[in-house]
Amino acid sequence: MRVPAKVNLQLAVGPRREDGFHALVNVFHAVSLFDEVTVKAAPPRQSRALTELTAAGQSESHLARVPLDGSNLAARAATLLAEETGAGSPVDIHIDKRIPVAGGMAGGSADAAAALVACDRLWGCGLPRERLLELAARLGSDVAFGLVGDTAVGTGRGELLEPLASPGRFRWVFALSTRGLSTADVFGEYDRLRPDAPEPRLDAALEKALAGGGARALGRALSNDLQPAALSLLPELERTLEAGRSAGALGALVSGSGPTCAFLLGGGDEDPDEVAEREAGVVAALRSTGLCEQVVPADGDVPGSTVL
Numbered sequence: 559m560r561v562p563a564k565v566n567l568q569l570a571v572g573p574r575r576e577d578g579f580h581a582l583v584n585v586f587h588a589v590s591l592f593d594e595v596t597v598k599a600a601p602p603r604q605s606r607a608l609t610e611l612t613a614a615g616q617s618e619s620h621l622a623r624v625p626l627d628g629s630n631l632a633a634r635a636a637t638l639l640a641e642e643t644g645a646g647s648p649v650d651i652h653i654d655k656r657i658p659v660a661g662g663m664a665g666g667s668a669d670a671a672a673a674l675v676a677c678d679r680l681w682g683c684g685l686p687r688e689r690l691l692e693l694a695a696r697l698g699s700d701v702a703f704g705l706v707g708d709t710a711v712g713t714g715r716g717e718l719l720e721p722l723a724s725p726g727r728f729r730w731v732f733a734l735s736t737r738g739l740s741t742a743d744v745f746g747e748y749d750r751l752r753p754d755a756p757e758p759r760l761d762a763a764l765e766k767a768l769a770g771g772g773a774r775a776l777g778r779a780l781s782n783d784l785q786p787a788a789l790s791l792l793p794e795l796e797r798t799l800e801a802g803r804s805a806g807a808l809g810a811l812v813s814g815s816g817p818t819c820a821f822l823l824g825g826g827d828e829d830p831d832e833v834a835e836r837e838a839g840v841v842a843a844l845r846s847t848g849l850c851e852q853v854v855p856a857d858g859d860v861p862g863s864t865v866l
């Protein structure tokens with residue numbers, strides 16, 4: 559399975575709810591930075607574990623943060639499916655990781671979405687899509703989006719998804735930090751900074767920019783309520799954002815809970831040569847900060863989890 563990372567075009571965060579989650583309006587946009595998740599029937603083994611995991615692909619510092627036990631989101635997806643259907647013979651799951659880990663791009667959620675679809679096929683469960691989406695939502699707020707991809711708005715705690723019309727195709731650059739940020743820590747800092755957050759709403763200017771397909775309007779409409787909290791925990795991100803902005807990015811923001819920073823370079827109606835020139839400038843400026851572990855271009859939007 560191939561499954562994309564996401565960037566949030568808008569992340570509006572409301573007050574903390576009674577169940578501990580925050581009310582969100584979360585505009586997801588799938589980008590061409592993919593994990594590949596392979597699920598195979600396991601050969602007979604001594605342990606009775608349902609899943610055994612291996613991971614490769616990303617840098618050592620990222621791989622070190624990927625758990626290879628039952629807490630891995632891909633393993634949790636397989637376990638949930640087995641519990642719900644009564645199916646479930648042991649599987650080996652291999653994750654070829656390209657999505658930054660703990661980077662605010664929902665890599666773990668993407669792997670969970672891929673494992674859910676792969677195990678559903680391998681075990682012959684044949685669950686209807688609505689049921690898979692429901693299980694995905696139980697695994698985490700971002701998992702359902704890994705199934706659907708493209709551009710969609712999530713409400714509730716982010717898991718109630720509606721597709722958003724977005725005919726344009728956009729070019730992005732992602733600056734991966736050498737450091738990780740815990741999503742829980744960033745929400746905690748958000749609560750400290752914004753104890754009186756208003757109810758979140760979809761930004762009409764963003765919806766209009768997406769429907770129109772223009773990159774400049776989209777760049778102006780990008781927003782992330784978690785950005786001040788991420789910058790408060792990791793102030794160097796402001797230098798990364800400023801480097802990309804000064805080099806001509808049309809929009810710059812922290813992706814989700816960070817620390818990955820996203821830069822919109824162009825797309826839609828823009829001249830491709832101009833976009834390529836802007837990309838070269840932004841990539842060089844980001845590299846010269848010395849703050850980025852990797853600087854990776856990608857396109858969006860792209861489809862969700864796909865069988866290869």
Ligand code: ATP
Nearest residue numbers: 630631659660661662663664665666667669741814
């Ligand atoms: P989000 O944007 O959904 O908040 P994220 O992109 O910031 O998440 P992930 O890469 O999904 O972060 O990882 C967050 C944590 O989840 C990791 O630090 C790791 O401990 C755990 N984790 C569990 N399963 C996975 C997985 N398959 N890949 C990466 N991390 C995983």
